[in-house]
Amino acid sequence: xxxxxxxxxxxxxxxxxxxxxxxxxxxxxxxxxxxxxxLGFAVYGNEALHFSCDxxxxxxxxxxxxxxxxxxxxxxxxLQLVIVLVPGxxxxxxAACKSIKQEDILQKSFYTxxxxxxxxxxxxxxxxxxWLQIQLFGFKVNAIYMCDVRALEKKFNITRCMVPEHxxxxxxxxxxxxxxxxxxxxxxxxxxxxxxxxxxxxKTQ
Numbered sequence: 001x002x003x004x005x006x007x008x009x010x011x012x013x014x015x016x017x018x019x020x021x022x023x024x025x026x027x028x029x030x031x032x033x034x035x036x037x038x039l040g041f042a043v044y045g046n047e048a049l050h051f052s053c054d055x056x057x058x059x060x061x062x063x064x065x066x067x068x069x070x071x072x073x074x075x076x077x078x079l080q081l082v083i084v085l086v087p088g089x090x091x092x093x094x095a096a097c098k099s100i101k102q103e104d105i106l107q108k109s110f111y112t113x114x115x116x117x118x119x120x121x122x123x124x125x126x127x128x129x130x131w132l133q134i135q136l137f138g139f140k141v142n143a144i145y146m147c148d149v150r151a152l153e154k155k156f157n158i159t160r161c162m163v164p165e166h167x168x169x170x171x172x173x174x175x176x177x178x179x180x181x182x183x184x185x186x187x188x189x190x191x192x193x194x195x196x197x198x199x200x201x202x203k204t205q
Contacts, residue, residue: 018106018197020190024183032179033081040074043165043172047072050164053147064147064161073137073169077176080129084183087121106197116191123187130180139177141169 051065091114095105105111145161163169 018190018193020193024186036077043168044074053159053161067147068145084122084125087118091118119187119191123184126180126184141166
């Protein structure tokens with residue numbers, strides 16, 4: 001792919017054809033990624049090291065932590081961010097290959113429909129991620145986790161484990177739910193903006 005295509009692709013990703021889309025890019029790319037990258041590491045970085053069970057043995061701790069965290073929150077949210085970016089990136093790659101200018105996207109029906117479809121896909125992917133987050137992490141991190149250790153063939157079946165910094169993790173969970181809801185609202189607002197522009201209720205950029 002030529003440098004011109006790459007430049008058009010990057011410009012399309014950074015400067016979508018709608019005002020709300022541009023705000024979404026700023027919110028999604030800057031605030032959300034910074035929050036996850038910096039604060040997420042601070043909150044979850046040493047969780048496995050500080051997760052302890054009774055009895056406090058490495059075998060039990062590792063087994064129960066894997067049961068407590070089938071997937072680490074940082075990995076889940078990083079995958080969510082990457083997957084949600086795919087529909088928009090695919091559209092802007094198509095636009096770059098076809099030499100479609102950003103101002104033409106809202107002028108031609110096919111390009112507009114294609115772009116709206118990519119926004120709908122973002123909404124669906126965010127909704128699926130929201131549901132999966134509920135299934136994996138819930139809305140609250142309790143201080144005590146009851147771990148089933150029967151698979152280890154111990155004399156006891158259930159052991160108590162201490163979850164470090166559970167309050168901070170609860171706050172972080174709520175923040176990530178809020179980010180997901182916010183991005184969905186922005187996507188819906190972007191579709192509304194496109195509709196208004198197509199109907200002539202708003203001036204095109």
